[in-house]
Amino acid sequence: MGHKSDLCIRIGGEGGEGIISSGDILAQAAAKAGLEVLTFKTFPAEIRGGYAMYQIRMSSEKILSEGDGFQVLVVFNKEALDNNINKLKAGNVLIWDGPEGGDINELPEVPEGVIVYNLPMSKLAKVDLGVYRSKNMVCMGALSELFNIPVDRLKEIINNRFGKKGQDIVDLNYKALQLGIDYVKENHQGISNPYNVVAQEQNKDVIIMSGNDAVGLGALMAGCNFFACYPITPATEIAYWVAKHLVKKGGTVVQTEDEISSIGAVVGASFAGAKAMTGTSGPGLSLMTEILGLGVMVEAPLVICDVQRGGPSTGLPTKHEQSDLFLACYGGHGDFPRIVLSAENVADCVDLTIHAFNLAEHYQTPVILLTDGSLGFRTETFEAPDINKVKVVNRKMYNPDTDGEFLRYKFTEDNISPTAIPGMEGCAHMQTGLEHNEKGSPNYGPVFHTKNTEKRFNKIANAEDFFESSHSDIEEGATVGVVTWGSTQGSVREAVQQAREAGVKVSAFYPKLVWPFPMKAFNEFLKTVDKILVPEVNYQGQLAEIIKTKEIGKEIIKYNIYGGLPFEPQEIAKKIKEVQ
Amino acid sequence: MATGIYAKGKEYKSEVPPTWCAGCGDYGLLNAFMNSLADQQINVNNTALISGIGCSSRFPFFIKAYGFHGVHGRALTIASGVKLANPELEVVAFGGDGDGFAIGGGHVPHMCRKNMDMTYIVMDNSIYGLTKGQMSPTTTPGMKTSTTPYGAPDNPINPLAFVLTYGATFVAQAFSGNPKQMRGLITQAMKHRGFSYINVISPCPTFNKQDTFDSYKEMFEDLPEDHDTSDKPGAIAKALDRTSGKLYSGVYYEDKETPTFLDRIAEQRKTAGAFDFQKILDIYRP
Numbered sequence A: 001m002g003h004k005s006d007l008c009i010r011i012g013g014e015g016g017e018g019i020i021s022s023g024d025i026l027a028q029a030a031a032k033a034g035l036e037v038l039t040f041k042t043f044p045a046e047i048r049g050g051y052a053m054y055q056i057r058m059s060s061e062k063i064l065s066e067g068d069g070f071q072v073l074v075v076f077n078k079e080a081l082d083n084n085i086n087k088l089k090a091g092n093v094l095i096w097d098g099p100e101g102g103d104i105n106e107l108p109e110v111p112e113g114v115i116v117y118n119l120p121m122s123k124l125a126k127v128d129l130g131v132y133r134s135k136n137m138v139c140m141g142a143l144s145e146l147f148n149i150p151v152d153r154l155k156e157i158i159n160n161r162f163g164k165k166g167q168d169i170v171d172l173n174y175k176a177l178q179l180g181i182d183y184v185k186e187n188h189q190g191i192s193n194p195y196n197v198v199a200q201e202q203n204k205d206v207i208i209m210s211g212n213d214a215v216g217l218g219a220l221m222a223g224c225n226f227f228a229c230y231p232i233t234p235a236t237e238i239a240y241w242v243a244k245h246l247v248k249k250g251g252t253v254v255q256t257e258d259e260i261s262s263i264g265a266v267v268g269a270s271f272a273g274a275k276a277m278t279g280t281s282g283p284g285l286s287l288m289t290e291i292l293g294l295g296v297m298v299e300a301p302l303v304i305c306d307v308q309r310g311g312p313s314t315g316l317p318t319k320h321e322q323s324d325l326f327l328a329c330y331g332g333h334g335d336f337p338r339i340v341l342s343a344e345n346v347a348d349c350v351d352l353t354i355h356a357f358n359l360a361e362h363y364q365t366p367v368i369l370l371t372d373g374s375l376g377f378r379t380e381t382f383e384a385p386d387i388n389k390v391k392v393v394n395r396k397m398y399n400p401d402t403d404g405e406f407l408r409y410k411f412t413e414d415n416i417s418p419t420a421i422p423g424m425e426g427c428a429h430m431q432t433g434l435e436h437n438e439k440g441s442p443n444y445g446p447v448f449h450t451k452n453t454e455k456r457f458n459k460i461a462n463a464e465d466f467f468e469s470s471h472s473d474i475e476e477g478a479t480v481g482v483v484t485w486g487s488t489q490g491s492v493r494e495a496v497q498q499a500r501e502a503g504v505k506v507s508a509f510y511p512k513l514v515w516p517f518p519m520k521a522f523n524e525f526l527k528t529v530d531k532i533l534v535p536e537v538n539y540q541g542q543l544a545e546i547i548k549t550k551e552i553g554k555e556i557i558k559y560n561i562y563g564g565l566p567f568e569p570q571e572i573a574k575k576i577k578e579v580q
Numbered sequence B: 001m002a003t004g005i006y007a008k009g010k011e012y013k014s015e016v017p018p019t020w021c022a023g024c025g026d027y028g029l030l031n032a033f034m035n036s037l038a039d040q041q042i043n044v045n046n047t048a049l050i051s052g053i054g055c056s057s058r059f060p061f062f063i064k065a066y067g068f069h070g071v072h073g074r075a076l077t078i079a080s081g082v083k084l085a086n087p088e089l090e091v092v093a094f095g096g097d098g099d100g101f102a103i104g105g106g107h108v109p110h111m112c113r114k115n116m117d118m119t120y121i122v123m124d125n126s127i128y129g130l131t132k133g134q135m136s137p138t139t140t141p142g143m144k145t146s147t148t149p150y151g152a153p154d155n156p157i158n159p160l161a162f163v164l165t166y167g168a169t170f171v172a173q174a175f176s177g178n179p180k181q182m183r184g185l186i187t188q189a190m191k192h193r194g195f196s197y198i199n200v201i202s203p204c205p206t207f208n209k210q211d212t213f214d215s216y217k218e219m220f221e222d223l224p225e226d227h228d229t230s231d232k233p234g235a236i237a238k239a240l241d242r243t244s245g246k247l248y249s250g251v252y253y254e255d256k257e258t259p260t261f262l263d264r265i266a267e268q269r270k271t272a273g274a275f276d277f278q279k280i281l282d283i284y285r286p
């Protein structure tokens, strides 16, 4: 891609100005041009108005995170300019809605070396085209001309998107594109910039999709056939996806009156034999914790995806935070374990949702998958998964020929009791949230509570062996090992690259399974480093605190931010250098 | 006879002895329910009985069918999941007045209006039995309970009017003192397509000394012969009628027309189109 292999364009404006759709179109065009794409969006929690931002990072190589800011800034209004002006650096490009017709009347002074392109998109749309809402398409046209984004690809996407609405709409959008192109040709011939999108051959079958959609896709591939939900930002898109697609495969999707009802229905569906799931965010998971414990008690396979947002309380519905780890690992009354996974990127959302179902079925226990708002919303290119290659695990069913008398909670060597579902002859039994004997009848004696508590913990103790539950990236001679979870792993991967390029030796540990923490792999990793650095987007250092309980005998350095945005890799790289 | 189907009511009884006090109204339902299962020739292998927490919620333990004893107030949520996951199953939810109308009161309206395909039977004793005698949502105002030593300050809800208002499509009331009538009502409710509700007045002689078998016997009367079960306002009026000092048992309301939840989603499924994995991926191919 020209002499820059990595280009990041940030578009800011008012929510509802077509920022999101133009970003989507641009991202798709880049993917069509064979590039890797990773987008990042923030938008206001309010329905109308407020600042929205869409950032598209494109590269000839795999993209690991949102990156370290942008090279190109496009501002649709004054607020977007004000929010970003102090992030502009020499060499960056600024494209602004002016000098006339929009609400930025005058461009304030920008740092030296910033390449500025005037683009009065409001005026071009309103006056020249007569349709103000086509402003974003005027901008797309200009961007394609400035950075060599293939306009044919843009047109193809527009045609696919708007074709259903009629040729008039398609033509209008084409016209708007052309206005932007012509404006640049007529006014900016003399101003060059170093950014140039170079299409490349893509020989993989690539898709571009969001983290939330990817969770839906993973669920479908894992054989999920029941999904219950209550709408909540930033998780609702999972429900949209499954509502549309699971149903085609015979699945059932139901919107319930609250999250308690969702998780209740999921437990019931699981009891009836379904592969059941719910998707929610922190406030919903809080409401679900009583029935989460029930799920563990009755040993129900089920999956909960928590797309984390800023908290506590209603908190920051559309902002980024990873602060539900304690809730996921420890939430609920009583003394019980559960399996917790956390996804790094969009492809991981597919894979880990599949693993979540398989773990749930194999161990007959609830599994919580943690993603987060920025991962849920961001789109990424990755290789299309193959449904025929997916390994699907089903719960161990009772077999009258080999298992003897049916006992739902039979004590077995691996602590997994063959189960039965309603409809099976001769296996009618009770499941209860009360402590019980092997049969499932209430029993509060010390023997059964002791044995069952151990059973519940022991059966998942080796979950780390069930799948590729972590990844160690060890550099010989490194003293610092970076450990983190969730989407921060992407920022760490990129930071590790940056640090190594700068000659700093560093290792990193990437757990996919966060509870029970993959201690076998982690202990091996720890042998290679003197201290660990744990960057997390939360105040308490929730993973660091969990690791502390493992008495690893190494220094644990917390690194926390909690402003509603993800880490920039350069921040972590700097910290690595500092603590090494 | 296939396994799991029994000739006599008694044969449906599990080996677990009921945990209820002698004289508890819930025995009346247990007997009537088992007899109704025999009348209907229900197969226990295809039956799931779901409950919450309370004395009454122990009910499923005492029947041979598949059963689920969950958490307080959430029986309906779990039962709906069971039914939706396997519509072939016969699903009946059980609970107490507190389980259903206090902690679980937020779920009842939605099961009613969804017309969820199942039966819900509440054993209403106007008290919290299991936790030893606190005020419940159907306790008579002024009644002294352990949490209201100077008298209950709340007005009671009316379970029948409640479910009628929210759209239950079969609503009946039965009395533990009349298991014969109850047996027939259970059969009708379970045969009904959609959400059917039976309010069983089921005295708790241990903790509710005011609402007893004897006092109820005085008050209970069959709904009049000319009661029109298709007239919802009429049914609500009968449910709310306290002027006569009477309580009515029988079928208050029955609506066979409104599609059930499963009917609706089966209809919608036809419009969803066939499953084609590659077509789904195509949406995301750039």
Ligand SMILES: Cc1ncc(C[n+]2csc(CCOP(=O)(O)OP(=O)(O)O)c2C)c(N)n1
Pocket: B053, B054, B055, B056, B057, B072, B095, B096, B097, B098, B099, B100, B123, B125, B127, B128, B129, B130, B131, B136
């Ligand atoms: C979340 C929760 N809160 C409170 C309780 C305690 N509790 C158990 S049963 C019950 C009330 C039972 O009354 P009801 O539902 O009328 O049933 P009954 O015992 O009268 O049949 C209460 C308050 C509980 N188990 N769970």
Ligand code: SF4
Pocket: B019, B020, B021, B023, B024, B025, B026, B055, B056, B125, B129, B130, B203, B204, B205, B206, B207
């Ligand atoms: S306390 Fe009341 S409701 Fe509970 S078993 Fe005894 S009589 Fe029945």
Ligand SMILES: [Mg+2]
Pocket: B054, B096, B097, B098, B123, B124, B125, B126, B127, B128, B129, B136
């Ligand atoms: Mg009660």
